[in-house]
Amino acid sequence: xxxxxxxxxxxxxxxxxxxxxxxxxxxxxxxxxxxxxxxxxxxxxxxxxxxxxxxxxxxxxxxxxxxxxxxxxxxxxxxxxxxxxxxxxxxxxxxxxxxxxxxxxxxxxxxxxxxxxxxxxxxxxxxxxx
Amino acid sequence: xxxxxxxxxxxxxxxxxxxxxxxxxxxxxxxxxxxxxxxxxxxxxxxxxxxxxxxxxxxxxxxxxxxxxxxxxxxxxxxxxxxxxxxxxxxxxxxxxxxxxxxxxxxxxxxxxxxxxxxxxxxxxxxxxx
Amino acid sequence: xxxxxxxxxxxxxxxxxxxxxxxxxxxxxxxxxxxxxxxxxxxxxxxxxxxxxxxxxxxxxxxxxxxxxxxxxxxxxxxxxxxxxxxxxxxxxxxxxxxxxxxxxxxxxxxxxxxxxxxxxxxxxxxxxx
Amino acid sequence: xxxxxxxxxxxxxxxxxxxxxxxxxxxxxxxxxxxxxxxxxxxxxxxxxxxxxxxxxxxxxxxxxxxxxxxxxxxxxxxxxxxxxxxxxxxxxxxxxxxxxxxxxxxxxxxxxxxxxxxxxxxxxxxxxx
DNA sequence: GTGGTCTAGACCACG
DNA sequence: GTGGTCTAGACCACA
Numbered sequence: 001x002x003x004x005x006x007x008x009x010x011x012x013x014x015x016x017x018x019x020x021x022x023x024x025x026x027x028x029x030x031x032x033x034x035x036x037x038x039x040x041x042x043x044x045x046x047x048x049x050x051x052x053x054x055x056x057x058x059x060x061x062x063x064x065x066x067x068x069x070x071x072x073x074x075x076x077x078x079x080x081x082x083x084x085x086x087x088x089x090x091x092x093x094x095x096x097x098x099x100x101x102x103x104x105x106x107x108x109x110x111x112x113x114x115x116x117x118x119x120x121x122x123x124x125x126x127x128x129x130x
Numbered sequence: 131x132x133x134x135x136x137x138x139x140x141x142x143x144x145x146x147x148x149x150x151x152x153x154x155x156x157x158x159x160x161x162x163x164x165x166x167x168x169x170x171x172x173x174x175x176x177x178x179x180x181x182x183x184x185x186x187x188x189x190x191x192x193x194x195x196x197x198x199x200x201x202x203x204x205x206x207x208x209x210x211x212x213x214x215x216x217x218x219x220x221x222x223x224x225x226x227x228x229x230x231x232x233x234x235x236x237x238x239x240x241x242x243x244x245x246x247x248x249x250x251x252x253x254x255x256x257x258x259x260x
Numbered sequence: 261x262x263x264x265x266x267x268x269x270x271x272x273x274x275x276x277x278x279x280x281x282x283x284x285x286x287x288x289x290x291x292x293x294x295x296x297x298x299x300x301x302x303x304x305x306x307x308x309x310x311x312x313x314x315x316x317x318x319x320x321x322x323x324x325x326x327x328x329x330x331x332x333x334x335x336x337x338x339x340x341x342x343x344x345x346x347x348x349x350x351x352x353x354x355x356x357x358x359x360x361x362x363x364x365x366x367x368x369x370x371x372x373x374x375x376x377x378x379x380x381x382x383x384x385x386x387x388x389x390x
Numbered sequence: 391x392x393x394x395x396x397x398x399x400x401x402x403x404x405x406x407x408x409x410x411x412x413x414x415x416x417x418x419x420x421x422x423x424x425x426x427x428x429x430x431x432x433x434x435x436x437x438x439x440x441x442x443x444x445x446x447x448x449x450x451x452x453x454x455x456x457x458x459x460x461x462x463x464x465x466x467x468x469x470x471x472x473x474x475x476x477x478x479x480x481x482x483x484x485x486x487x488x489x490x491x492x493x494x495x496x497x498x499x500x501x502x503x504x505x506x507x508x509x510x511x512x513x514x515x516x517x518x519x520x
Numbered sequence: 521g522t523g524g525t526c527t528a529g530a531c532c533a534c535g
Numbered sequence: 536g537t538g539g540t541c542t543a544g545a546c547c548a549c550a
Contacts, residue, residue, distance in 0.1 A: 009548095011525060025233045037537065048527045053539075061451060068267055069538045070534035080235075087234035091244055094227065098248035101224070103155045104217035105210075108249050114221055115245065118228035119238050137458055141549060178550050271534060285493045308535050340495075347494035351504055354491070357484065358508035363415045364477035365470075368509050374481055375505065378488035379498050399533095401540060427522065438542045443524075459523045460549035522550075527543100534537075 004045055012047060016055035021064060024079050026125075031077045035065060038073075062086070134175055142177060146185035151194060154209050156255075161207045165195060192216070264305055272307060276315035281324060284339050286385075291337045295325060322346070394435055402437060406445035411454060414469050416515075421467045425455060428463075452476070 001023075004015055023029040038056060042049040056073055059065040064079045076082070098111055131153075134145055153159040168186060172179040186203055189195040194209045206212070228241055261283075264275055283289040298316060302309040316333055319325045323342045325333045336342070358371055392409055394402055413419040425431075428446060432439040446463055449455040454469045466472070488501055 013525080022230075022233070038539095039537080050528085051526060054525090056538080066267055067538060068269065068534095070271075070536085071266065072537060074267060084235045087231050087236055088240075090231070091236070091240060094231070094241070095244040095248050095251075097224065097227070098245055099251055101217050101220070102249050102252040103152070105155075105214045106217055106221070108245065110218075110221060111224070111245050112242075114225040115228055115238065115241050118225050119232050121225075121229055122232040136461065137456055137464060139458065141460075143549080181550060184549090273534080282493070285495075311535060314534090344495045347491050347496055348500075350491070351496070351500060354487065354501070355504040355508050355511075357487070358505055359511055360412075361477050361480070361484070362509050362512040363412070365415075365474045366477055366481070368505065370478075370481060371484070371505050372502075374485040375488055375498065375501050378485050379492050381485075381489055382492040403540080428524095429522080440543090441541060444540085446523080457523060458549095460521085462522060523548095525545100525547080527545080530540100530542080532538105532540075 002041070002045055004047065013051050013055040013058065016041075016052065017058050020055075020059060021083055024064065024075060025083055029075050031075050031079055033075050035073050035075065132171070132175055134177065143181050143185040143188065146171075146182065147188050150185075150189060151213055154194065154205060155213060159205050161205050161209055163205050165203050165205065167202055262301070262305055264307065273311050273315040273318065276301075276312065277318050280315075280319060281343055284324065284335060285343055289335050291335050291339055293335050295333050295335065297332055392431070392435055394437065403441050403445040403448065406431075406442065407448050410445075410449060411473055414454065414465060415473055419465050421465050421469055423465050425463050425465065 002016065002019055004012055006012065008015065020029065020035065029035060035056075036044065038049050038052045041047075042052045045052075056065065056067055060067045060073075063076055063082045065073045066076050067073045101111065102108070132146065132149055134142055136142070138145065150159065150165065159165065166174070168179050168182045171177075172182045175182075186195065186197065190197055190203075193206055193212045195203045196206050197203050231241065232238070262276065262279055264272055266272070268275065280289065280295065289295065296304070298309050298312045301307075302312045305312075316325065316327065320327055320333075323336055324339045326336050327333050361371065362368070391413075392406065394405055396402065398405065410419065410425065419425060425446075426434070428439050428442045431437075432442045435442075446455065446457055450457045450463075453466055453472045455463045456466050457463045491501065492498070
């Protein structure tokens with residue numbers, strides 16, 4: 001289920017955060033559902049429990065999961081909405097990124113192809129998942 | 131000419147690299163032109179010379195500038211082309227970024243607005259600069 | 261009668277303690293009255309008996325209930341008085357909490373509104389309950 | 391400057407967070423100012439650096455400080471405003487706390503005395519600090 | 521020197 | 536069993 005790249009410069013705990021967020025968006029993890037315990041995931045991924053804990057704390061702080069001592073961690077009811085709004089806030093970053101590409105002489109048409117491709121990919125995966 | 135945000139999470143050397151690359155793309159620095167020496171820039175920006183050196187080494191490795199011992203650093207002839215190709219290689223990253231936004235329920239229309247806005251901004255600045 | 265939020269960060273045993281104390285203060289449970297047995301309550305709330313036991317032990321230690329072996333648990337005669345005095349001891353905590361708000365620039369007027377609102381709420385509920 | 395109660399049930403990292411927030415509100419730490427480094431504070435308080443790090447991460451996430459790798463941690467410009475808004479959000483908690491006291495038979499007058507005392511204390515300290 | 525990440529191993533309260 | 540805190544000690548990139 002999880003895939004960790006230990007050699008990536010992206011911290012392990014961040015990789016876990018992103019993957020769980022992705023699972024929520026793809027519907028693999030649904031609101032109310034329990035996620036793997038800190039210890040079990042640490043064993044499954046051969047990663048120190050503290051690292052998992054840090055990832056879960058981050059998700060808790062963002063309102064994606066709810067950590068309940070003695071019981072476990074559960075996906076928040078409004079986790080998908082939280083994620084959508086969080087991503088919407090990154091549209092300005094996207095604009096700046098595209099500006100840099102435009103400045104470098106990348107044609108608008110090439111960017112538009114990326115947009116088409118991205119939405120085509122999502123649609124394809126969505127159909128496969130349904 | 132340079133603007134460094136000391137409190138940014140982005141490493142200072144990276145800020146310098148990006149700004150010089152930007153100067154090349156906007157035509158503010160032309161191929162063959164000499165850039166400030168490590169020492170003079172370190173004084174101008176009140177920054178450790180090692181940091182400037184690291185930025186210049188990075189630019190040298192990317193083929194943007196060429197260090198000529200005893201004379202200084204100069205913008206490579208094909209620097210603009212190198213940069214364009216480098217950015218083109220990031221189109222796949224862009225596609226993945228857009229995929230994530232799409233997955234989070236961001237409408238295609240919102241992305242397209244970003245694209246339009248980015249190209250409009252570039253055009254505007256380009257006219258102002260000419 | 262009881263309402264337990266399993267996903268709350270507040271320990272379940274503490275939720276039970278607070279609710280029984282509240283029942284005593286609102287008159288829903290009167291001195292001398294018997295409260296549900298550990299076993300029956302554990303079944304009713306689908307909660308581990310040990311958890312109920314811990315709540316009852318806490319109430320016993322505070323002088324709110326008295327466990328009579330073989331007969332059950334009963335509300336102490338002076339439970340309401342005990343609770344009032346216990347709460348009065350928390351007035352210093354309240355002062356410190358308000359100090360923090362004041363320090364943060366919250367206007368005295370805003371605090372006074374909270375006081376008014378709180379007493380209005382209690383009055384309203386009291387009338388409804390009577 | 392700092393005072394840590396190792397025997398408190400309040401986590402050490404949280405005590406540090408609260409004290410720094412308090413220093414910001416009292417003006418002891420001003421926006422833009424650098425706070426003690428993780429290592430120096432860990433030595434001063436005889437506390438593990440990781441614990442300090444956790445406190446600083448929390449403050450960074452809340453927008454109170456800005457951690458800059460290689461440079462240090464600095465109080466954010468709008469830290470006081472952030473704190474005030476954060477505290478204002480706790481007014482509903484305060485109302486509920488007062489409700490509980492009211493229900494227990496605490497006279498409104500006693501609560502009002504707390505309010506007066508709290509604001510008197512703040513005023514007094516403010517004058518002393520000026 | 522700075523902050524940040526990770527591991528190993530311990531202890532706690534809660535259920 | 537669960538999550539949460541803390542320590543000790545290591546390593547990294549950045550300045």
